[in-house]
Amino acid sequence: MRTRRPLPPAALPTALSIVACAILGLWLMFGWGGPSVVRLVDSVGLAVFAVYAAVCAVAAARSAHGRQRKTWAIMAAGLTAWAGGELTWAFYELVLGRSPYPSPADVLYVAASLLILTAMVQFPRAQSAHSRLRNVVDALIVAVALLALMWVLLLDGLYEANRGDAIALTLALLYPLLDIAMIVVAVLNASASRRGQRIVLLLLAAAAALMALSDMVFAYLNVTDDYATGALVDVGWAVSLTLFGAAALLSRQPASTPPLGRDDVPTWASVWVPYAPLLIAGTVGPAAVLTGPLQIGVPILMVLVVVRQSLSAWQNKRLLEAAAERALRDPLTGLANGPLFFDRLTHAMALRGRDGRSVAVVSLDLDDFKLVNDTLGHHAADSLLAATGERIAECIRPGDTAARIDGDAFALLLEDRTENSHAIAARRLLDAFRRPFVVDGQDMFIHPSIGTAVASPTEPDVDAALLLRRADSAMRTAKHSRSVQVCVFDTATMTSPRESPERLAAAPVPRPSEGAARIRLLGELRQDIDRRALQVVYQPKIDLGTGHLAGVEALLRWPHAHLGTLHPDTFLPLVRQHGLMRPVTDLVIAQSLDDVARWARQGIRLPVAINLFAPSLRDTDLPDTLCAALQQRGLTPELLTVEITEDLVLSEVSTVTTVLQRLRQLGIRIAIDDFGSGYSALSYLRDLPIDEIKLDRHFIAHVTTNPKAAAVVEAVINLTHTLDITVVAEGVEDAETATWLTDHRCDVAQGYLYGRPTTADDIPGFIDVPSATHIAVQSRS
Numbered sequence: 001m002r003t004r005r006p007l008p009p010a011a012l013p014t015a016l017s018i019v020a021c022a023i024l025g026l027w028l029m030f031g032w033g034g035p036s037v038v039r040l041v042d043s044v045g046l047a048v049f050a051v052y053a054a055v056c057a058v059a060a061a062r063s064a065h066g067r068q069r070k071t072w073a074i075m076a077a078g079l080t081a082w083a084g085g086e087l088t089w090a091f092y093e094l095v096l097g098r099s100p101y102p103s104p105a106d107v108l109y110v111a112a113s114l115l116i117l118t119a120m121v122q123f124p125r126a127q128s129a130h131s132r133l134r135n136v137v138d139a140l141i142v143a144v145a146l147l148a149l150m151w152v153l154l155l156d157g158l159y160e161a162n163r164g165d166a167i168a169l170t171l172a173l174l175y176p177l178l179d180i181a182m183i184v185v186a187v188l189n190a191s192a193s194r195r196g197q198r199i200v201l202l203l204l205a206a207a208a209a210l211m212a213l214s215d216m217v218f219a220y221l222n223v224t225d226d227y228a229t230g231a232l233v234d235v236g237w238a239v240s241l242t243l244f245g246a247a248a249l250l251s252r253q254p255a256s257t258p259p260l261g262r263d264d265v266p267t268w269a270s271v272w273v274p275y276a277p278l279l280i281a282g283t284v285g286p287a288a289v290l291t292g293p294l295q296i297g298v299p300i301l302m303v304l305v306v307v308r309q310s311l312s313a314w315q316n317k318r319l320l321e322a323a324a325e326r327a328l329r330d331p332l333t334g335l336a337n338g339p340l341f342f343d344r345l346t347h348a349m350a351l352r353g354r355d356g357r358s359v360a361v362v363s364l365d366l367d368d369f370k371l372v373n374d375t376l377g378h379h380a381a382d383s384l385l386a387a388t389g390e391r392i393a394e395c396i397r398p399g400d401t402a403a404r405i406d407g408d409a410f411a412l413l414l415e416d417r418t419e420n421s422h423a424i425a426a427r428r429l430l431d432a433f434r435r436p437f438v439v440d441g442q443d444m445f446i447h448p449s450i451g452t453a454v455a456s457p458t459e460p461d462v463d464a465a466l467l468l469r470r471a472d473s474a475m476r477t478a479k480h481s482r483s484v485q486v487c488v489f490d491t492a493t494m495t496s497p498r499e500s501p502e503r504l505a506a507a508p509v510p511r512p513s514e515g516a517a518r519i520r521l522l523g524e525l526r527q528d529i530d531r532r533a534l535q536v537v538y539q540p541k542i543d544l545g546t547g548h549l550a551g552v553e554a555l556l557r558w559p560h561a562h563l564g565t566l567h568p569d570t571f572l573p574l575v576r577q578h579g580l581m582r583p584v585t586d587l588v589i590a591q592s593l594d595d596v597a598r599w600a601r602q603g604i605r606l607p608v609a610i611n612l613f614a615p616s617l618r619d620t621d622l623p624d625t626l627c628a629a630l631q632q633r634g635l636t637p638e639l640l641t642v643e644i645t646e647d648l649v650l651s652e653v654s655t656v657t658t659v660l661q662r663l664r665q666l667g668i669r670i671a672i673d674d675f676g677s678g679y680s681a682l683s684y685l686r687d688l689p690i691d692e693i694k695l696d697r698h699f700i701a702h703v704t705t706n707p708k709a710a711a712v713v714e715a716v717i718n719l720t721h722t723l724d725i726t727v728v729a730e731g732v733e734d735a736e737t738a739t740w741l742t743d744h745r746c747d748v749a750q751g752y753l754y755g756r757p758t759t760a761d762d763i764p765g766f767i768d769v770p771s772a773t774h775i776a777v778q779s780r781s
């Protein structure tokens with residue numbers, strides 16, 4: 001939906017004065033009210049037009065600064081002098097009933113021409129050396145062409161008419177020369193106008209040229225004695241003055257900055273404007289003075305030369321435009337490049353207050369691009385970028401800008417009245433990435449992280465750079481959080497997202513042959529995490545005192561479409577390296593608590609233990625997230641145990657203590673997993689709030705055969721009991737081990753002996769049935 005821009009303030013007065021021109025034209029044409037009325041209307045009318053133009057110039061001067069201000073002031077003086085000249089002329093003609101030549105009116109007219117000319121020269125123009133040279137040549141072409149034309153049509157007659165009177169002759173020759181100078185300057189201004197002030201300069205050029213042309217026609221008609229006040233040519237002046245006024249009013253609006261890279265491309269005006277006088281002079285002149293075949297031949301030749309010149313100028317312009325365009329495009333994707341994007345963004349931000357639209361930036365970054373680059377090489381990475389560019393281009397509307405900023409970072413610029421265009425665009429982008437990319441002959445799912453930021457018209461202090469930074473920061477938040485793929489920058493809630501260290505650590509580079517398969521697996525993993533297609537299974541934990549089910553441990557499985565059910569060791573490294581830990585943990589929390597709630601509804605109160613990734617414990621939101629998840633399902637906190645691994649605790653005791661203490665306060669149990677497998681430190685048994693330790697299965701496996709292992713386990717059991725910590729033995733596979741553990745007062749056991757990890761539906765089958773092995777163990781002891 002495009003908005004209608006409000007009319008510029010110059011529109012109404014300009015429209016009115018165009019209507020006035022038309023009325024004047026009709027009046028003069030039809031001679032309403034007889035000759036004397038026509039003369040009055042004409043003279044006073046033109047003076048009013050001149051006063052109007054002068055007032056506009058004063059307004060322009062008042063709102064301009066520096067040199068522009070002076071220039072418009074001079075212009076205002078010139079237009080006022082013109083009005084004075086017109087009134088003086090009218091006074092002589094209408095009141096005194098005579099029209100002397102030369103008269104005081106001429107002094108004012110000449111002053112007007114000189115002042116307007118001075119102002120015109122002052123308007124800024126392009127400065128580069130080659131365009132200055134071109135300007136000089138253009139000026140010479142126009143001046144010589146007009147002089148030649150003038151010589152043929154006018155000067156001869158003027159000379160004859162004023163031969164006796166030196167002053168009259170000088171004046172008669174001065175007018176056309178001033179007019180030529182005026183047209184030359186107008187042409188120079190028009191051809192050198194840059195995009196920002198283009199319209200103003202073109203209007204001024206047209207106004208000055210029309211004024212000079214009207215002067216010339218007037219002089220010509222005078223020589224041929226065809227002029228009388230009220231002749232139709234006078235409308236030329238009225239239109240010229242209207243154009244001066246419009247230019248002055250338009251100059252008061254803030255100039256838009258020219259689009260990037262186009263500064264050196266000549267404007268259309270500069271291509272054809274200098275040739276127009278040449279064409280007229282080169283055809284009309286020879287036709288007037290030559291005879292025979294030359295009378296037609298020379299003008300035709302002239303037209304051909306001008307056509308030829310215009311063609312090559314046009315070609316030149318096209319080439320320059322193409323070069324400018326190329327300099328602003330990303331060669332790989334064909335999208336805009338960074339500088340062009342920033343330029344358009346700056347432009348949109350500047351205009352946003354004016355037309356009430358909001359500006360949105362969508363920042364997009366590919367998630368595993370570095371991996372593709374490192375493992376499949378630059379060629380594959382480039383083709384992935386090109387394909388990404390195509391997908392992104394499919395998602396935008398005609399007025400939007402899509403750019404590759406650098407590497408695998410892309411950005412969209414959206415201008416809209418509605419503030420949710422960025423959300424729609426983000427959704428479209430996500431959809432576009434749901435189809436696999438074909439890279440190196442393989443289908444791969446590539447995931448983008450997307451951040452958006454909006455600047456509404458009511459936030460004037462947000463500039464382009466800030467908006468871009470916001471979108472980038474939202475994108476990085478999306479990238480690090482991983483539970484969401486799109487993040488919206490919200491001034492109220494967003495703090496600068498922290499870099500997560502495991503994302504910064506370089507991923508180990510797999511062997512090239514593995515690369516493609518690995519990236520592909522990663523893509524599928526991401527998809528299945530998004531689709532919540534990962535599954536949680538449960539392994540029973542048996543109370544060795546009673547033989548009853550004491551709880552379950554939630555363990556993750558990935559049912560893969562082609563590879564069968566995958567165990568954590570095959571895919572958890574990908575999860576760790578590619579920042580997928582958060583969504584995976586969220587998924588496990590949700591599924592396992594849902595199951596606990598379901599069992600509770602069946603009357604089975606069964607605690608669950610979930611495994612946490614080490615970095616989760618740096619997440620200060622974790623305790624509240626868990627608490628909320630429990631509350632949502634009406635579960636009490638002691639139904640949940642989090643298992644953390646020893647090595648984490650060792651390296652980051654101080655950082656994680658706060659989180660652990662908070663979990664403890666909330667009533668969530670904490671277990672140390674794989675106890676004894678790492679470099680154990682007894683200090684954290686003392687310092688950390690721990691409810692349970694799980695003895696690593698490599699220890700447990702040898703308790704019946706290795707006296708040293710048995711001694712260590714026995715010591716640990718005794719120690720932890722003193723500290724009021726529960727001991728769980730992991731990996732119990734045979735009855736001997738179970739007996740040994742029971743004899744040594746181990747609290748809980750877990751292992752294939754009691755049950756392999758199984759689905760939630762099978763778990764109720766373990767309830768209230770003391771396990772057969774327990775009975776066996778009891779009867780033996």
Ligand code: C2E
Pocket residue numbers: 539554555556567568569572588610611612613643673674697730731732733750751752753757
């Ligand atoms: P873990 O936490 O030590 O989990 C116990 C692992 O030992 C499980 O392997 C389980 O199937 C296996 N196991 C159980 N009883 C026996 C036994 O008697 N003998 C033998 N040899 N193995 C037994 P699984 O399910 O393959 O999980 C491997 C590891 O993956 C887990 O070790 C845990 O560190 C991690 N993991 C599993 N699920 C999750 C999860 O949801 N989140 C996180 N962060 N890690 C998980």
Ligand code: CA
Pocket residue numbers: 553611643673
């Ligand atoms: Ca565990």
Ligand code: CA
Pocket residue numbers: 673674694696730
């Ligand atoms: Ca374990």
